[in-house]
Amino acid sequence: MSADIRDGVLRVSIPGHFSPSQERQWVERMVERMSAKYFARPAVDDDEAASALQRRAQALARQYLGGRGVPSTIGWVTNQTTRWASATPAHRSIRLSHRLRGMPEWVVDYVILHEMAHLVEPSHNAVFWDLLSAYPSTETAKAFLDGAAFAAHRNLTGTPEEL
Template identity: 75%
Template sequence: MTIPEAGTPSEPARMPVEVRRSARRKRTVSADIRDGVIRVSIPGHFSATQERHWVDRMVERMTAKHLPPAGSSPDEAGKALLQRAERLAQQYLGGRGIPSTIGWVTNQNTRWASATPAHRSIRLSHKLQGMPEWVVDYVMLHEMAHLIEPSHNAAFWALLTTYPRTETAKAFLDGAAFAAQRNLTGGQDSL
């Protein structure tokens, strides 16, 4: 089932939605974006009310993560990340490693980011959003270094020696991954 784009003068239009029911799916709901369509996969036994609840929830989640904030266009959001990448490349990589495309994605749950040197593209996990800027800068530089040197060899790591917070950022990300794997939450009362 495909739900057409919604939108009112006060609410921006959203991407079309396709709902996929599966008899094999028992409890989980997932969503992704393919060819400009939000695809929501739900268990086949869900009622119409459950379907509407989960479709609304997943569309809201995907829209928040993939569409730029109100008042900005997708081009503006991409331009901001690209400008940041260009600044980092000039400052730390001698102007090399600038991607042709860079953006936030929600389908990377086991990696902080990835790069495709053949396309000069970088994808940043939405899980980085809200982390300190110096951590995101490190991840961007790490992926930009892959556009220069694809493997994790000595030449690759030598590219990152110019960024002064490489080791601290790596430790931060290791701690974040450790906490996430154990469903730990921070807070002053946690100790």
């Protein structure tokens, strides 16, 4: 199965042997995925969201990084589907994947701190991990994100009892 947008039209390709019910199910699933990926809209105004993220980053930097690593810009993006976030130390910018929205605050805080630590130390060396040692939820947040990535890559949804 695959889906792409050509000339403004979503085209879903599925195997020819699918039953009408399987076809309907997969087309609905692919439309939902593509809509979330390409047509996601922030819940609040972009300027307001960026301002709130900037304040959040400043507070986290004060509390856990000794005031270091505050980005010049930080914002939500919809074009990051293989990473939770990214940082560009040269521009002091941080981009957070829209896929983080709705995750627990302590997980999003960890991702923000992780990217701010990259603004101080670009590589994942001992200095980098030492910067994150003050945040008490680092290991739990990493495990949460690993689980979320595992489920997303396997199209798992629902509760463990349903799987």
